[in-house]
Amino acid sequence: MRIADQEFLESLVKAIVDHPDDVKIDRKVDEMGVLLTLKVHVEDMGQVIGRQGATAKAIRSLLRIVGIKNNASVNLKIDEPDGSTREPRVEPGL
Numbered sequence: 001m002r003i004a005d006q007e008f009l010e011s012l013v014k015a016i017v018d019h020p021d022d023v024k025i026d027r028k029v030d031e032m033g034v035l036l037t038l039k040v041h042v043e044d045m046g047q048v049i050g051r052q053g054a055t056a057k058a059i060r061s062l063l064r065i066v067g068i069k070n071n072a073s074v075n076l077k078i079d080e081p082d083g084s085t086r087e088p089r090v091e092p093g094l
Contacts (some may be wrong), residue, residue, distance in 0.1 A: 003027060005066045005074050009036055012059065017044035033073025036063070042081040049078070 006027045014020035019041035026037040040048055049056045060076050067074030 003034075004070055005034060005063060005072070006036060008066050009038065009059070009063060009076070012062070013038065013040065013048060016047050016055070017041065018047070019044055033075060034067065035075050035077060037077045037079055039079045039081065045078075045081060 006025050010023060010025055013023050013025075017023060017040055022039075022041035022044070024039040026039075028035045028037070038048070047055070048059075050058075056076075056078060063074045063076055
């Protein structure tokens with residue numbers, strides 16, 4: 001069964017990327033809420049993240065609204081694709 005938050009994210013991301021067939025979304029539910037893990041083509045990462053993360057923040061905000069409408073906490077994780085040239089993020093204090 002397809003879920004509203006997953007369908008929403010899929011249609012939104014497919015509309016902004018150049019490789020819509022490579023958009024994959026994994027949905028997990030636990031006591032913390034819903035976690036959607038997004039995987040896109042390596043060349044589409046910039047379009048999904050946006051300048052200084054603006055697009056990713058906007059997508060997360062919209063997903064929160066969809067979650068509120070469905071009485072759920074919805075979070076988004078964007079997976080770094082194989083072949084990415086971005087430096088891995090170092091968590092502060094590690």
